[in-house]
Amino acid sequence: MRRAIALAAVLVLGGCGATVEPGAQDGAVTVQRCGEQVRYTTPKRAVAYEAGSADKLFALGLTDHVHGYVMPPANPPVERSPYAAEYRKITFLGDDLLNREQVVQAKADLVVAGWNSGFSDQRGITPAILDGLGIQSFMHTESCFNYPGFPERQAPFDALYTDLQRLGAIFGVPERAAQVVAGLRGRVDAVRARAPKDRAVPVFLYDSGTDQAATAGNQVPPNDIISFAGGRNIFAGLDARWTKVGWEPVVRAQPEVIVILDYGDKPAAEKIKFLKESPTTASLPAVVGNRFFVLDYNEGISGPRVVDGLERFAEYLRSL
Template identity: 65%
Template sequence: MRTTRAVPLLLATLLAATACGAQVERSTAETVTVPRCAQPVPYRAPERAVAYEAGSADKLFALGLGEKVRGYVMPPANPPVEESPWAADYAATEKLSTDLLNRELVVDAGADLVVAGWRSGFSDERGITPELLDRLGIGSFMHTETCWNYPGFPERVAPLEGLYEDMHRLGAIFRVPERADDVVAGMQARVAAVTDAAPRLDPPPSVFLYDSGTDRPNTAGNQVPPNDIITLAGGRNVLDDVDGRWTDVGWETVVERQPEIIMILDYGDQSAEQKIDYLTSLPQLRSVPAIANRNFFVLDYNEGISGPRNIDGLERFGAYLREFRR
């Protein structure tokens, strides 16, 4: 691991309360202790971070940390980085791979921190876990939203609260806590504006998210950002009783729950239009109000995974619901 200079005394004695009640503990002169999920971990100030997917890179770029990012890994399903609000930061940063995260890539890059999610970047099956990186002397940071079933140190936080938590934690790790406070305050103000303007329909418009799948559709449970986007904008995720992240259900469940709106997650080989065409072609869905009335909302992939663009998705869906009529 790269040896870093001692942090200033003010930061060395930092004690910051975070969004979900966890705390950044007092650090030594060289490290600051920050939760990785529910596990307290000491971090040196990173200089060569590697980010997996746009959600990770966007968080770092939103904090003004482009110079501390060694590179990013962007699987091909992710929409083009040129569409990001931080396109200039991506252009100035090396794309290390268009494959999945792996140990060799991280080591070859000389990374001193890897930012990813549990089972969304980090994976036992692929042989790259925080524990492995600890043994290699490489730091790791996991998106709080993915921590709900992290082995040994689970942490359950509402997805958008997890986004705020991540910004605070990354701010502490990179020694820019005041910058993180400002970024989070800006996000919270935007969220408050949406919730204040949300329609108060009774019952709330019911929404089914369609990710992909033919035999069984993949959708959003209550532990991923779209659940919060739907709820805060004034709707209800028809799968909000599913205690999980991305999950498969049967088409009969979609019919049974009669969603009034279908939210399309836009990514991958199928365009949003192709996904809509597929759904409207299924005879078994003809009785679903969203299909009969062609009520579709397209959510960009990077608005649906944990990252600053969740707020963009919330604002857009909030505007959509304000125009929704039964």
């Protein structure tokens, strides 16, 4: 069994684009960061931005290598997280957007975040800038879709598996990463095996917005959640991550289920109220039938909890 796991770990390293440097004394590995090959040494003071980043590290058993986390207002309280005990062991660094000063003051040796959801040209904290400061960085593969210069494209759930494999390589725990990924894949496969085959229910993901609707294109986890559970994201044809659309295409699609993304500063109850009261959306089949499914923010962004969201949504669809 141990030999099989070790072999799986070797395959994982190769499959995720990671190579261990022969004779390296500091655990050096070369791992892809989006479409770029980057050399990493084993981090000891990692900083995670948002729960998706922290959850990936916790799921791999890396709490001792994490110094702290930055958690903006959109994230639900960490006390409600399945990893609440792990959050208590590390340092809370701030509740605003990620910035360079936080990272430098924390003496971080790795920052884990997404492109344009943490790292940002406008705010002056990018992997290139951190490279210049001698601080390592890791970007969620799902967010690499539009990363300038080194884009990488993977389906959202595949990107989650890749992240866990790459982080496992960086921290020197590839066997553990292989086990975690195998467990998540098994749960996803079980859901897909039970998904209705006769008809894909049209589903609209509503993030926020009144003049326009913020929704999910095909490059973010909710697209896979909807599809794997047996539904059809009405905006699966949009080659985008989180994006805005007019209400006309929503009305034309006549969604029968609406997934509400629920987060701290824009709670689900307010969004449901708007959809029921707006003349534009009040007659949609999902609204008339009161078919709303509330997806927790951390079940909708790249992290292990997307599988929890998939299982819950699949159960909801089967109950209709």
